[in-house]
Amino acid sequence: DAMVIQNPRYQVTQFGKPVTLSCSQTLNHNVMYWYQQKSSQAPKLLFHYYDKDFNNEADTPDNFQSRRPNTSFCFLDIRSPGLGDAAMYLCATSIRGPDTQYFGPGTRLTVL
Amino acid sequence: AQTVTQSQPEMSVQEAETVTLSCTYDTSESNYYLFWYKQPPSRQMILVIRQEAYKQQNATxxxxxxxxxxxxxxxxxxxxxxxxxxxxxxxxAFMKNGNQFYFGTGTSLTVIP
Structure with a gap:
């Protein structure tokens, strides 16, 4: 049973064209995270929501924004994608903060 | 700042043998959590094991x-x-303050038949 679902699995966009990535969860977890993972690198936390409270990492570019309209869904918006934004984007959830994170399969973003 | 260091970018092990992957971290916190996650090729990340810093017993x-x-x-x-x-x-991976989560750079493990 899928618990953390990411759509689409593969996304191609053009340089500068806004794109939205989607994450949903069936776990009813309080916390949702977005990570960026470039090839052969560790995932880098972009931001997270604890319920409706949004927490941005200090070095997350302004080009990246997020929305969490309800417990189940969280979106990653990239306003003007650059070539350097091509990466795997991982969504994860946890019941509360200091707890195991459950990851989705990721969305691989290609920027042309 | 918290850092997590994995000094072995690649390792290999024969099937049925034992292998140890290293991880060190730097923090001034006394209460935190540590995790090992596994990411198979083209598949999603899953938890292998977790350890609470306040517990002396090693997780298994x-x-x-x-x-x-x-x-x-x-x-x-x-x-x-x-x-x-x-x-x-x-x-x-290292977690403190509830929601701040830091990954190491990873170790690629290959099991050889």
Missing amino acids: ENRFSVNFQKAAKSFSLKISDSQLGDTAMYFC
Whole structure:
């Protein structure tokens, strides 16, 4: 049973064209995270929501924004994608903060 | 700032043998959590094992166990009886303050038949 679902699995966009990535969860977890993972690198936390409270990492570019309209869904918006934004984007959830994170399969973003 | 260091970018092990992956971390916190995650090729990241810093006993999950040395800030993962399905990238991770999560750079493990 899928618990953390990411759509689409593969996304191609053009340089500068806004794109939205989607994450949903069936776990009813309080916390949702977005990570960026470039090839052969560790995932880098972009931001997270604890319920409706949004927490941005200090070095997350302004080009990246997020929305969490309800417990189940969280979106990653990239306003003007650059070539350097091509990466795997991982969504994860946890019941509360200091707890195991459950990851989705990721969305691989290609920027042309 | 918290850092997590995995000094072995790549490792290999013969099937059925034992392998240990190293991880060190740097923090001034006294209460935190440590994790090992596994990311198989083209598949999603899954939890292997977790350790709460306040617990002295090393965590164990079937063939996976950790050697947690709090004073040395070391958290190594031992995989016993290695199986082909253990081939993956392994990430050590550190969590503090509830929601701040930091990954190491990963160790790519290959199990050789």
